[in-house]
Each structure stands twice: as structure tokens, then as C-alpha cells.
Amino acid sequence: MSSGKAFKVLVTHPEVPQAGLDLLKQNCEIIQVQSLPPRRAEILEKIKGVDGVFWGGHEPLNAEVLDAAGPNLKAISTMSAGIDYVDVAELKKRNIPLGHTPTVLNTAVADLTVGLLIAAARRFHEGRSKIESNNWESFHLNWLLGQDIRDSTVGFFGFGGIGQAIAKRLSGFDIEQVLYTTRRRLSKELETEFNAKKVEFDELLSKSDFIIIAAPLTPETQGIFNATTFGKMKSNAVLINIGRGKIINQNDLYDALKTNQIFSAGLDVTDPEPLPANDKLLTLPNLVVIPHLGSATTRTRSEMSTIAAHNVLRGMVGEPMFAPAY
Numbered sequence: 001m002s003s004g005k006a007f008k009v010l011v012t013h014p015e016v017p018q019a020g021l022d023l024l025k026q027n028c029e030i031i032q033v034q035s036l037p038p039r040r041a042e043i044l045e046k047i048k049g050v051d052g053v054f055w056g057g058h059e060p061l062n063a064e065v066l067d068a069a070g071p072n073l074k075a076i077s078t079m080s081a082g083i084d085y086v087d088v089a090e091l092k093k094r095n096i097p098l099g100h101t102p103t104v105l106n107t108a109v110a111d112l113t114v115g116l117l118i119a120a121a122r123r124f125h126e127g128r129s130k131i132e133s134n135n136w137e138s139f140h141l142n143w144l145l146g147q148d149i150r151d152s153t154v155g156f157f158g159f160g161g162i163g164q165a166i167a168k169r170l171s172g173f174d175i176e177q178v179l180y181t182t183r184r185r186l187s188k189e190l191e192t193e194f195n196a197k198k199v200e201f202d203e204l205l206s207k208s209d210f211i212i213i214a215a216p217l218t219p220e221t222q223g224i225f226n227a228t229t230f231g232k233m234k235s236n237a238v239l240i241n242i243g244r245g246k247i248i249n250q251n252d253l254y255d256a257l258k259t260n261q262i263f264s265a266g267l268d269v270t271d272p273e274p275l276p277a278n279d280k281l282l283t284l285p286n287l288v289v290i291p292h293l294g295s296a297t298t299r300t301r302s303e304m305s306t307i308a309a310h311n312v313l314r315g316m317v318g319e320p321m322f323a324p325a326y
């Protein structure tokens, strides 16, 4: 029986925040995946004949999905900023617009990055382990000494909206200078605002006390942090990754941390995710790892859901999406 609603939309995850569902409900019939984690087979079954797709998880979005959907499909939005799990070429080939949800998560990710940076610089993880193993040795005057943020040089590998939101927060920490590498140079005004200087990658590596990876995963960035690049970094350097796990060669990072070639690291993203509980990275005292929590606040996720829904609604009627991915 027809619902009388203009469009059928598949929501590929049972836990999509309500705000987006409420928007879609107004003039769409919603078909929602119920399995958790979402089963591929259920997605492929329920997607048949839909007009729009709200892609709630991070499973591969590729030709198999598009073939299963069929010719009615008019628009898709992810509920993420990164779209590295999407076969963009395949969507483009079929003229299907894709939306995503950047910007709205900048502040949540930036807040978390500052937390991760302090945790890695001040040895939170190692300190916690010392308590748990009954090795509280504060009688040593040099016990668990970390790195100061004041007067430091902070290097951004990627300096878009998220990087700039991080720099804004760090400006309260009396840092000396911001260096950055990006494809395009920032405006003079922004460079002045952040006391930021665009440099070559090698200069970023050799001069930064803190390096923050805030770039998307692309063929150019995959594995760019590796034994060679760690060899160019300062021995007091703290490396933070809130981009994507594959930007770092994790084996090489393990070696660099194990041998104290660099001081410490903080990762919100790993390769793979989930990181297995027996991964050797987790044995390192000078590494803080958290399970991809960048955008994980109630408000941010709700706003991401709203934007993804707007993307799908606009895309289905041929209007420009709120946040088009291309």
C-alpha cells in the first residue's frame, strides 16, 4: 500500500539521531535498517527502489549498493565529514549527488584534539598505568615530566575548518607559532589571526613541537607519516592524529615511540577501526589512544543528523545540497 508520501528514503542505521528522522518524516516514507551493527544484506535488501539514502554508518558505499538501489535513487548523504569509505567516482559516474556533514563537527573535534594533545604531552596514560600497577613514584623529582605547550611551535598537517578551530583554542595556551601545510594558502587575514605560516612538509616536521594531523585520507596522504618522516621530527615532538588512521604507518609509529625517537602520540583514529585489543600499540606507555570520538557529543551528532537529512531532501528534488561532497 502506498504511504502517500512523496519519497522513499532508506536510513541505513537504527540509531540515527531523531532530529534527522523527524525532518525526513514530514514528506518521506522512511525505511530503516534494524540490525546492529547494520548488516550489509539488510541494507542491500531494503535499499531496493528508494529515492534517497541517509547513510548512517561507515560501511563501504559503492557500486554494489547503487546497483541494489536501482534507477529511482536520486540522492545520498553520509552522516560524517570524511567520505573515504565512499566510491565517489562511481556515484559521479551515475550522476548521484552526495552530501556529507562537515563544519558542524569542527568544534567538537577541536575540543577533543586539545584534550588529546594535553593527555599525550603530559603523559596521562602512563600516569594512570603507574597507579594501576602500584608504581606511584613521585619521590623521583623528575617523575613523569612532560612537554610544555607555552612557547611551542604547533604544526598542522591540514589546516581547514577543523585545524583552524583547534588553532583558535590553542591560541589561549601562549604558543609561539603555528606552521601549516595545505594545498592552498590561507588568506593573509587568517594567517595573521592564527599567527600561521605555510611551510613545506619537511619544515613542518623538523620545526614543530606538536604536529596535528587534521587532513582527510587521500592517495596522497595515505602513509605519509612513516619511518622517514618520523626521522625528521624533533625528539620532543608530540604527534596527534584526528584525521584518519591510514595517514600514519602504524608499524613505523610503534617503532618511533618504542625507541623514543619522538616523545609521544595521541590518536583518535587508527588503522584498523576497531583497533584489536591485543594490538602492540596498546602496550606503549607514551601513546594515548581513544576510539574515534571526535564528533561524539549529543549535540553535534544531532546536528549532523539534521544536515544529512536536509542534504537528502534537497538532493531528491534537484536542489543544491546543504553540504555537497562534490
Ligand SMILES: O=CC(=O)O
Pocket (backbone or CB within 6 Å): 079, 080, 081, 082, 083, 105, 294, 295
Ligand atoms: O571522523 C568523523 C567524520 O568523518 O565525521
